[in-house]
Amino acid sequence: MQFFPNVKFYKSFLNVNQIQEGKIPPIPAVAIVGRSNSGKSSLINALCNQKKLALTSATPGKTRTINYFYVPSNKSHYKEFFLVDLPGYGFAQLSKAENEQLHYVIDQYIANAPFLKMILLIMDSRRKLEKEEYSILNYCLDHDKDILLIRSKWDKLKQTERDQLLKEWKNEPILFERTIPVSSLKKIHIDVLVKRIIESINQ
Ligand SMILES: Nc1nc2c(ncn2[C@@H]2O[C@H](COP(=O)(O)OP(=O)(O)OP(=O)(O)O)[C@@H](O)[C@H]2O)c(=O)[nH]1
Ligand SMILES: [Mg+2]
16 A cells, blocks of 8 residues: 545544544544644645645644544455544744643643554654653553654655664664654655554554
């Protein structure tokens, strides 16, 4: 599979309390979480091979709600599931209180979302993991949640820079086995990620 066909917008929610069991279909969710402007919405579009399914922008803070997208089953390959676009954290123009509120929404989502099967933690390939990423990563590892570390905007790097980063990442085996460098723009490794998501959904 190269991408997920026929994906449709399902619903937006302000927080996890609005996403109650019984009110949404009991099917797995795969959520994309990461810093503002890291490429979450672009990744949804690349995974679904659509241009404007999830709204993207060069201005950070575009996605402000928890957006659910419905992925219909592909009978022989995978069951139906939701792809979830979360608001980004760490957006400098927000006040401290607003950023704390965003972290609260995201943390509550990760801890309490019904049927949450997998988390895709996305970050710009050129950035180092910071306390926010370690906190999400450690939470998922401690709570036995399936997590992948998606390194975005891989197209922006020269081959020598890619080689250097891959060498660095290999020094952290637990992270490296979960790491997938991708480009939503140039469709690099989107098929690899599709495969990993299907494996998780079918488990
Ligand atoms: N070169 C390149 N640019 C990308 C890629 N993915 C995203 N971008 C750009 O990065 C910017 C932010 O992308 P979004 O997908 O809106 O990021 P987001 O994480 O959803 O941002 P928020 O909703 O604000 O949290 C846009 O200008 C995208 O075009 C990529 O793979 N390569
Ligand atoms: Mg977004």
